[in-house]
Amino acid sequence: MSLNKxxxxxxxxxxxxxxxxxxxxxxxxxxxxxxxxxxxxxAPLDDLIKVDTGKITRIKKNLHEEALEILQKCRKxxxxxxxxxxxxxSDAVYTEYPVRVLHLDGDKEYLNISLQNYKNLGxxxxxxxxxxxxxxxxxxxxVTKYRPDILVLTGHDGEFxxxxxxxxxxxxxxxxxxxxxxxxxxxxxxYAGACQSDYDKxxxxxxxxxSSPQNKMIHFMEPVLLVEKIASTPFNTVVPVSEVTANSIxxxxxxxxxETRGKLRKKYP
Numbered sequence: 001m002s003l004n005k006x007x008x009x010x011x012x013x014x015x016x017x018x019x020x021x022x023x024x025x026x027x028x029x030x031x032x033x034x035x036x037x038x039x040x041x042x043a044p045l046d047d048l049i050k051v052d053t054g055k056i057t058r059i060k061k062n063l064h065e066e067a068l069e070i071l072q073k074c075r076k077x078x079x080x081x082x083x084x085x086x087x088x089x090s091d092a093v094y095t096e097y098p099v100r101v102l103h104l105d106g107d108k109e110y111l112n113i114s115l116q117n118y119k120n121l122g123x124x125x126x127x128x129x130x131x132x133x134x135x136x137x138x139x140x141x142x143v144t145k146y147r148p149d150i151l152v153l154t155g156h157d158g159e160f161x162x163x164x165x166x167x168x169x170x171x172x173x174x175x176x177x178x179x180x181x182x183x184x185x186x187x188x189x190x191y192a193g194a195c196q197s198d199y200d201k202x203x204x205x206x207x208x209x210x211s212s213p214q215n216k217m218i219h220f221m222e223p224v225l226l227v228e229k230i231a232s233t234p235f236n237t238v239v240p241v242s243e244v245t246a247n248s249i250x251x252x253x254x255x256x257x258x259e260t261r262g263k264l265r266k267k268y269p
Contacts, residue, residue: 008035008056009048019051019059031166033107033156035059037217038194040156040166067113067221097265099231101125102148103223104139104174106132106155106167106194110220117224123231132156132167135174143181143188149263150189150230151178152223157194159215168198172205179206186261191226194218199256208260209244214253222249233262 003009003022009032010016020032020041030048032041036059101123105111108129118125126146130138132155143151153174157167171192182188185208192202193211195218202210209226211218226244233239241257248254 003030003045003048003050008051010051011041011043011047012049013043013047016049019056022048034195034217036063036220038107038110038154038156038220038222039196039217040158040194042160063109063113063220067117094266094268097267098124099150099263100146100148101150101152101227101231102142102146103127103152103227104130104135104142104154105152106130106135107220110154113220114224117221118227121224121228123227125227132170135170136177139174139177140181143178148188150227151191152227153178153190153192154194154223157197159196163198165196165198167194168201171197172201175202175205175207185258189230189260189263191223191255191257203256203258207257209241209255209257211255212250212253213256216250216254218254219249222255225249226255230260231263234264235261237262 003025005022005024007022009020009022010018018037018039019035021035022030023033024031028045030043030045032043034041101118103111103114103125105114105127111127111129115125115127128142135153153171155167157165157171159165175190175192178188178190190207191209192207193199195212196215197211199210199213211222225248229244230239238259239262241259244257245255246252
């Protein structure tokens with residue numbers, strides 16, 4: 001059975017636990033991107049089993065349904081915390097000052113789902129599909145042009161040796177460049193990383209939040225929920241990092257960070 005770039009496969013050696021898309025084939029070594037988590041992996045050709053198109057259609061449908069379910073839970077959180085009511089309450093005489101979000105993603109499908117969910121959450125976000133290795137080259141132009149309040153640098157990653165990562169070096173370099181443009185941690189809030197990324201170096205480079213302190217898998221919707229948390233926390237309040245990590249989709253230890261002020265500001269008419 002021949003395999004080509006773009007095909008969907010599972011791994012025999014891992015009991016076919018995850019579905020991957022083939023990113024590249026280098027002789028007998030295949031580079032893979034997970035179809036649900038932000039994981040990059042590699043495997044020998046003979047370890048891979050091709051997934052039929054019917055199953056992929058179902059998986060894509062489930063992916064969108066799962067994103068919708070997560071969004072609905074998030075909206076319940078917003079209502080319980082009165083953010084939605086503040087805008088609809090007739091006694092309120094203010095609106096929320098819009099937070100600018102810039103989202104650079106190495107996965108085009110994840111990007112599209114993320115942008116739709118930012119919109120559903122009432123967040124103003126610009127997003128661009130940029131492969132991880134291209135993010136350092138383009139980050140300066142995008143940050144200078146769009147002047148975001150919150151910057152997301154993500155895609156796929158994975159640890160394939162002792163502290164050897166597929167794409168962490170690109171996220172680290174991009175964070176350093178962005179932080180040179182805006183050194184203040186509260187002016188530009190940066191989330192960077194994906195599955196099993198080099199958390200310590202990302203934080204050292206200037207990210208406010210990063211993955212993954214406990215080397216965990218990261219759900220593709222994780223950055224969106226983190227952005228919502230920052231955007232809904234008042235500017236004079238520190239985002240509770242322990243709450244962010246405890247309430248993440250991927251579980252405690254998936255995301256960590258440093259104390260950072262929120263971005264919610266009231267705009268009086």
